[in-house]
Amino acid sequence: MPHVVCLRSVHEEALEKLRSAPGVTVEVLDPVNAETIAAAMPKAEAVIVRATRIDRDFLKHAPNLRIVARHGVGYDAVDVPALTERGIPLTVTPDANAVSVAEHAMMLMLNIARGTAQYDAKLRALTWITPPVPHTFDLAGSTVMVMGFGRIGGRVARLCAAFGMNVLVRDPYVPQNTIKGAGFTPVKDLQAALAEADIVTIHLPSSAETRGMINGEFIAGMKRGAVLINTARGTLVEEKALAGALTSGHLAAAGLDVFWEEPVTADNPLLRLPNVVLTPHSAAATEQSFRRMGLSCADSILACFGNRLDEDVVINKEVLRGNA
Numbered sequence: 001m002p003h004v005v006c007l008r009s010v011h012e013e014a015l016e017k018l019r020s021a022p023g024v025t026v027e028v029l030d031p032v033n034a035e036t037i038a039a040a041m042p043k044a045e046a047v048i049v050r051a052t053r054i055d056r057d058f059l060k061h062a063p064n065l066r067i068v069a070r071h072g073v074g075y076d077a078v079d080v081p082a083l084t085e086r087g088i089p090l091t092v093t094p095d096a097n098a099v100s101v102a103e104h105a106m107m108l109m110l111n112i113a114r115g116t117a118q119y120d121a122k123l124r125a126l127t128w129i130t131p132p133v134p135h136t137f138d139l140a141g142s143t144v145m146v147m148g149f150g151r152i153g154g155r156v157a158r159l160c161a162a163f164g165m166n167v168l169v170r171d172p173y174v175p176q177n178t179i180k181g182a183g184f185t186p187v188k189d190l191q192a193a194l195a196e197a198d199i200v201t202i203h204l205p206s207s208a209e210t211r212g213m214i215n216g217e218f219i220a221g222m223k224r225g226a227v228l229i230n231t232a233r234g235t236l237v238e239e240k241a242l243a244g245a246l247t248s249g250h251l252a253a254a255g256l257d258v259f260w261e262e263p264v265t266a267d268n269p270l271l272r273l274p275n276v277v278l279t280p281h282s283a284a285a286t287e288q289s290f291r292r293m294g295l296s297c298a299d300s301i302l303a304c305f306g307n308r309l310d311e312d313v314v315i316n317k318e319v320l321r322g323n324a
Contacts, residue, residue: 014294108255140164153203
């Protein structure tokens with residue numbers, strides 16, 4: 001009898017979809033720790049994972065595992081080679097959270113542009129501010145560079161255009177004519193674009209190629225007074241370099257939903273800076289996104305049990321060929 005283990009709860013509709021499938025049983029682990037994993041995983045044939053690390057030590061407890069369904073799109077905490085060695089597919093939820101993360105990126109831009117957090121704090125302290133020359137700005141007419149033109153980056157580009165922004169797109173893996181056809185300006189010369197962009201927003205996966213790519217050199221090349229937005233992965237940005245640029249005034253502000261170490265610790269210098277808007281990796285955390293991600297995971301698991309898994313949601317596609 002196929003048994004599914006959820007590492008923390010997912011949307012009730014997703015749980016019900018799994019439970020209503022013939023012969024499928026479901027177990028929700030909460031809390032998730034070494035003891036509960038060791039007890040639950042030996043009988044698991046599928047697992048839905050949100051933030052728990054899936055590595056070789058974890059897999060030692062799961063001799064019957066047939067699929068790992070990631071509740072989201074990032075899989076930094078999953079040892080993909082270890083899964084592949086076992087012939088276990090890793091699935092993600094490619095479209096489920098795109099609109100939510102894109103809207104969150106826009107929220108961070110707007111919050112910074114209009115000084116929302118500062119105005120809110122001052123007003124709660126009964127300080128009514130009507131500065132003669134406000135340090136806020138319109139998004140309309142500004143230039144944004146969107147780093148990454150996938151499902152989320154493409155949505156962000158369209159939202160920025162709707163706000164009247166000049167949209168540059170940097171993605172070496174997308175044909176320039178595709179970017180042009182979508183109505184945006186493709187970036188060939190990164191340094192020239194960095195010097196032009198008022199806002200740089202990051203929508204890239206974390207990989208060996210991209211890890212730490214927003215480093216001191218990258219940030220130094222950005223236009224003075226520019227803004228950095230990151231709703232992708234914290235390991236893309238060298239936080240010490242970013243904190244230095246924000247402190248010196250080279251960058252005006254940053255909006256961050258993700259961090260190199262999560263949860264953040266008290267020694268993170270970004271926590272002490274007034275020109276940073278911070279959220280706790282919550283860009284995808286909407287009711288609608290949570291439902292879509294949960295149902296997508298359930299669909300992948302049931303498809304796996306039925307030997308009809310869609311390769312478009314599988315990261316290590318080679319295991320499908322091996323199991324064919």
